[in-house]
Amino acid sequence: MNVIQNIKEMQQVITSLKNSGKKxxxxxxxxxxxxxxxxxxxxxxxxxxxxxxSIFVNPLQFGAGEDLEAYPRNFERDSIIAxxxxxxxxxxxxxxxxxxxxxxxxxxxxxRTDGLCGKSRPGHFDGVATVVTKLFNIVLPxxxxxxxxxxxxxxxxxxxxxDFNFPIxxxxxxxxxxxxxxAKSSRNVYLSSLERDQARELYQGLQLAKRRIEQGERNxxxxxxLVKAYILKTCDAxxxxxxxxxxxxxxxxxxxxxxxxxxxxxxFSKARLIDxxxxxxx
Amino acid sequence: MNVIQNIKEMQQVITSLKNSGKKxxxxxxxxxxxxxxxxxxxxxxxxxxxxxxSIFVNPLQFGAGEDLEAYPRNFERDSIIAxxxxxxxxxxxxxxxxxxxxxxxxxxxxxRTDGLCGKSRPGHFDGVATVVTKLFNIVLPxxxxxxxxxxxxxxxxxxxxxDFNFPIxxxxxxxxxxxxxxAKSSRNVYLSSLERDQARELYQGLQLAKRRIEQGERNxxxxxxLVKAYILKTCDAxxxxxxxxxxxxxxxxxxxxxxxxxxxxxxFSKARLIDxxxxxxx
Numbered sequence: 001m002n003v004i005q006n007i008k009e010m011q012q013v014i015t016s017l018k019n020s021g022k023k024x025x026x027x028x029x030x031x032x033x034x035x036x037x038x039x040x041x042x043x044x045x046x047x048x049x050x051x052x053x054s055i056f057v058n059p060l061q062f063g064a065g066e067d068l069e070a071y072p073r074n075f076e077r078d079s080i081i082a083x084x085x086x087x088x089x090x091x092x093x094x095x096x097x098x099x100x101x102x103x104x105x106x107x108x109x110x111x112r113t114d115g116l117c118g119k120s121r122p123g124h125f126d127g128v129a130t131v132v133t134k135l136f137n138i139v140l141p142x143x144x145x146x147x148x149x150x151x152x153x154x155x156x157x158x159x160x161x162x163d164f165n166f167p168i169x170x171x172x173x174x175x176x177x178x179x180x181x182x183a184k185s186s187r188n189v190y191l192s193s194l195e196r197d198q199a200r201e202l203y204q205g206l207q208l209a210k211r212r213i214e215q216g217e218r219n220x221x222x223x224x225x226l227v228k229a230y231i232l233k234t235c236d237a238x239x240x241x242x243x244x245x246x247x248x249x250x251x252x253x254x255x256x257x258x259x260x261x262x263x264x265x266x267x268f269s270k271a272r273l274i275d276x277x278x279x280x281x282x
Numbered sequence: 283m284n285v286i287q288n289i290k291e292m293q294q295v296i297t298s299l300k301n302s303g304k305k306x307x308x309x310x311x312x313x314x315x316x317x318x319x320x321x322x323x324x325x326x327x328x329x330x331x332x333x334x335x336s337i338f339v340n341p342l343q344f345g346a347g348e349d350l351e352a353y354p355r356n357f358e359r360d361s362i363i364a365x366x367x368x369x370x371x372x373x374x375x376x377x378x379x380x381x382x383x384x385x386x387x388x389x390x391x392x393x394r395t396d397g398l399c400g401k402s403r404p405g406h407f408d409g410v411a412t413v414v415t416k417l418f419n420i421v422l423p424x425x426x427x428x429x430x431x432x433x434x435x436x437x438x439x440x441x442x443x444x445d446f447n448f449p450i451x452x453x454x455x456x457x458x459x460x461x462x463x464x465a466k467s468s469r470n471v472y473l474s475s476l477e478r479d480q481a482r483e484l485y486q487g488l489q490l491a492k493r494r495i496e497q498g499e500r501n502x503x504x505x506x507x508l509v510k511a512y513i514l515k516t517c518d519a520x521x522x523x524x525x526x527x528x529x530x531x532x533x534x535x536x537x538x539x540x541x542x543x544x545x546x547x548x549x550f551s552k553a554r555l556i557d558x559x560x561x562x563x564x
Contacts, residue, residue, distance in 0.1 A: 011449045019301060104393040104441030105411055111386040129387055133415075137447040159386030165419040167293045 026141030061127030308423030343409030
């Protein structure tokens with residue numbers, strides 16, 4: 001496995017691989033790799049000649065008072081996992097390699113961000129879209145892999161790729177869960193053991209909503225209320241949002257039909273967790 | 283010469299050329315080609331295996347009340363000129379090919395645009411940076427050629443390429459002028475014959491400034507006043523701005539030293555003209 005920290009070197013290595021006809025799969029991450037990332041890597045490994053993983057905790061997507069400093073990091077462990085997953089190139093730039101000076105440009109996300117995490121975290125998706133634009137130009141992949149746990153991020157990157165015409169195929173990979181349903185996340189390490197027990201209820205609440213919709217409920221507000229009440233009853237956590245929207249456009253809907261997402265975000269004492277399910281109602 | 287209107291086709295043709303080791307030079311234009319564009323094409327023709335020219339009048343970079351509708355167009359004449367210059371691929375997308383739906387993202391230019399045309403044309407450079415981002419992803423060039431008549435555009439694209447890490451070399455080409463010094467521009471056709479005579483004075487005013495600096499003047503305001511007075515005396519035109527700034531950072535300077543630009547914009551009855559000179563003062 002080749003560990004690269006320099007942008008120009010990354011571009012040169014990839015360009016020469018692509019010139020020799022190799023297809024490049026790319027898994028961008030913020031590190032502290034877990035089974036969710038490993039699932040992305042396994043799929044990308046299967047579908048491409050070259051597998052690139054980036055590890056970069058992007059300051060631009062953290063707001064004031066968010067957990068940039070506290071975000072868990074462990075490069076040594078990450079590089080062992082990457083090696084085990086058959087990663088060819090691990091791209092691990094320093095912050096001042098990615099942002100060497102105050103930037104003259106940034107990407108603004110104008111749609112798909114008025115709800116869910118976009119509302120709670122102003123500027124977050126601008127930071128995501130900006131760093132993803134940079135990473136696309138540095139890694140020059142044919143396919144990029146994102147996990148559907150961050151479904152709004154997938155929707156934003158889908159818009160970015162289409163509207164800026166990146167010659168890249170977006171592959172959205174289903175959320176990987178613990179045995180009890182909790183979505184895998186780097187932030188799960190910050191749950192106390194009581195919170196860890198309660199955190200399983202986020203997915204249970206989403207499953208409850210799914211069953212209710214399957215039974216015929218078509219009112220989005222009724223579903224949102226149902227999930228909120230379930231979480232309040234089962235978790236000592238503050239609800240940030242429970243929202244039902246169309247997917248991937250993320251528009252509010254009057255009635256539940258077509259492809260919809262039910263997304264939740266809650267704050268435990270030291271960790272903000274998100275989860276979602278996407279349903280297709282004919 | 284291959285004329286392409288479809289984005290996916292353009293990406294496929296270019297990718298297969300690049301995979302066979304060809305270097306791609308790119309001249310983005312809004313058409314109505316003149317000797318300035320031809321100079322860009324000749325240089326790009328010499329320095330690359332494949333020459334791509336785009337013709338696209340980009341609505342996003344025109345403000346309300348600007349000359350989007352009136353902007354001169356003549357595709358038949360343009361394609362003859364492109365053919366003569368040895369263009370391999372002429373990319374000529376329709377507006378709804380480039381902007382098929384309301385966009386979810388755009389590029390914002392946060393620096394280098396508080397003066398010159400950035401001040402007079404709010405949103406203009408966001409539109410330029412957004413379409414250039416799209417064109418870079420569609421044409422995937424190794425080198426891109428821009429004329430220094432639009433020096434602020436060159437500075438913005440320089441920032442865009444660096445800050446978004448596009449693997450593209452920017453080649454800035456000196457302004458091409460008529461015999462009497464008037465900078466070549468598609469908009470010159472809208473000058474009356476009296477205005478056409480007067481328009482030469484923009485460059486004369488800039489040359490006057492250059493001589494005064496060579497004689498030792500180091501006060502930017504004195505130079506700006508000198509050029510303003512000269513233009514007011516010689517032209518029946520409204521001055522939009524006369525500004526002296528650092529280049530390419532485009533910051534105001536206290537004293538004239540290093541690389542600086544003197545830029546002017548004036549409004550004749552039917553055409554807004556711009557011109558500039560860039561000096562290096564040791």
